[in-house]
Amino acid sequence: MKATKFLLSVLTIACFALTLHAQRGARIGYIDMEYILESVPEYQEATTQLEGKVQKWKKDLEKMSKEIDQMKLNLSNERVLLTKELIEEREEEIKIFEDEMLSYQQNRFGPNGDLDIQRRQLVQPIQDQVFNIVQEIAEAKKYDFIFDKSADVVMLFAAERNDISEQVLRSINRAAKREEAMSKKEEKEIEKRDNLSLEEDGAITEREKAIEDKKNEREALMEERKKQRDSIREAKKAEFEARRQELINKRQQRMDSLAQLRGNNPVETTPSEGEGDGGGQN
DSSP: OHHHHHHHHHHHHHHHHHHHHHHTOOOEEEEOHHHHHHTOHHHHHHHHHHHHHHHHHHHHHHHHHHHHHHHHHHHHHHGGGSOHHHHHHHHHHHHHHHHHHHHHHHHHHSTTSHHHHHHHHHHHHHHHHHHHHHHHHHHHHTOSEEEETTSSSOOSOOOGGGBOHHHHHHHHHHHHHHHHOOSHHHHHHHHHHHTSOHHHHHHHHHHHHHHHHHHHHHHHHHHHHHHHHHHHHHHHHHHHHHHHHHHHHHHHHHHHHHHHHHHHSOOOOOOOHHHHHHHHHO
């Protein structure tokens, strides 16, 4: 039934497109939603965070399963020692744990579970943004139809010239940059870039990349020169400190030598007057 409805939808769209083409030539474009999502940094970051939660949920389920298996093993080993009432009580306990694990699994991974809900919450804002951008492009470029290549509609052939995914992605990136713009001048520059064709935008991007590469090269050269200057300065400083220490050591050696000489040759003292007089009397 579902396949029949899908086929009828495709045939209806095809017939409508052929009718328009017969009248004036229909313009048909398409996007690749998967490619767009994979190219949006915010989506990738949120996906990584969600994957972390998924791994935690899986570990929780694995831990529950091991605990239940251990409970079953213990019951099997102890069954001959237990009364009927205790066996039934243990089996009921195992059943409760199994129900809890099943409930946890459904709440996390089942239909409308946490994973399903958070994936929708993750994708929905970007899908809404893509939808609005597609509407603007379709109206501005006079498209009659725009399909999603990654959706259920089968595309047996699609010429690359009709792929507007890059235009959509470019608009998403421009919107992100517009939010980060710090001045009116930047906002005007972004708006000006929005009106450029893909070829013009690509040429400007190449020039910007070349300028950025030269800037990085210049900064790297300046950093290398700074390192060389610092190295020379440090070498001179070390040489100065070594020379200074050498002078200090030599001066200390001279002072030690003089002190030693004074110790070996003490200066004779003159006798006092009282001592002299006493000698004369004798």
